[in-house]
Amino acid sequence: MKEEKVVVSEKDNNSRLDKFLTTIFTDKSRSFFQNIIEEDLVKVNGNTRKSNHKVKENDIVEIKFPDAVEGSVEAENIPIDILYEDDDVIIVNKAQGMIVHPAPGVYSGTLVNALLYHCKDLSGINGVVRPGIVHRIDKDTSGILVIAKNDFAHMKLSEDFKKHSITREYIAITEGIIKNDSGTIDKPLARDPKERIKIAIVEGGRKAVTHYSVEKRFKNNTMVRCTLETGRTHQIRVHMASIGHPLVGDPVYGYKKQKFKVNGQMLHAAKLGFIHPTKGIYMEFTSDVPDYFAKILQVLGNT
Structure with a gap:
């Protein structure tokens, strides 16, 4: 870099x-x-x-x-779960394990590679590496994303994200029992000055606000619904860890010894709502937790 x-x-x-x-x-x-x-x-x-x-x-x-991504991004015939599509947007239910866009060292198998095969018209605001990408979720987070098919839609959606007028709700499983039924975490985030691959709570960092409510308590874990007021990198993961309840399976901010064999944090983008950039109407999309997530919940319910 x-x-x-x-x-x-x-x-x-x-x-x-x-x-x-x-x-x-x-x-x-x-x-x-x-x-x-x-x-x-x-x-x-x-x-x-x-x-x-x-x-x-x-x-x-x-x-x-950032280091430049070498070469062009190729279209790849990768199956993706499309919840909705029109001339302006595509709503995708991303699988856990899929990276959203190419980056140094990762040039194929991403959501962008799949989108380029499915759709030739994507916004060009973010260049050839991130066409159509208005926002992201982590590789090991599953759930809903909105993709822009043209520059006008991209700009309108980006403005709404900056104004925090987009509805974003996540389902997560945390370590430990959260005593309060609900709460708000308002702690600024920035790159960890000691470990650049991590995000940390840093005085003077970017404002970050997460609202959470308990959906269900288990013997040693809690299922929560997190609503984002802001959308910073790793926000939910860092915020929940900061109150002593990291996400189950989180390889960066979670427990070193994990009870379950999972491929990353138990976090699912379950709801996304926004004003359609050209229709001007509010649209909302929901997604059930994937099978592996549901199985962990079932195991927890039986213990």
């Missing part, structure tokens, strides 16, 4: 962060910088900021440029 450091000059005083970066790195688009700012790869005076942050003269801006 290439790193650059620049100092804000007098002429750029009070400029938006994303716009300032495009004046320095003229070969990169504003949307490119908005994406890497979202990934916490840009810091101003050592702190992560939003795209609309106003930089000041003599501010030090540090940028980490």
Whole structure:
């Protein structure tokens, strides 16, 4: 990963962060910088900021440029579960284990590879590597995603995600018994300064809010419904771990010794609701937990 450091000059005083970066790195688009700012790869005076942050003269801006994905992204005949499709959007129920888009070292088998085979018309805002991708869920998280088929739909949906007006509900199984029937976790998130592959609760990080409610308690575990007010990387996983209830199967934030043999965290994106970008009507989609998830719930119910 290439790193650059620049100092804000007098002429750029009070400029938006994303716009300032495009004046320095003229070969990169504003949307490119908005994406890497979202990934916490840009810091101003050592702190992560939003795209609309106003930089000041003599501010030090540090940028980490992601490694470029080699080659083009090929269409692949991979079965995907499509819940709905029209001229603007595709609603996909992603399986656990599928990566959403190509990244360094992973160029095939992703949801994008499958989408390119299924649909030739996808928005181009995120370039050839992430066509149509408005938001993501982790590889080992299953559930619902909305894909944009054109740039107008992509921009409208992106605006709604930024305004936090999208309904997103997840079902999770946590370690331990959560005593409160419901609660809200409001803790800022950023890259862990010691372990860059992890997200941590960091003072000055991006605001992150998770609401949770208990669906069912078992002997040593709890099934919860988590509603996202914001959508940060690993948000639910980090937030639940922060209150002493990491997700079952989580290889990064969970217990080192796992009771069940599962392929990652027990987390499912069960509901997604949004205003359709051209129809202007509210649409909501739901997805039952997959079979492996249901089997764990059955085992827990019998213990």
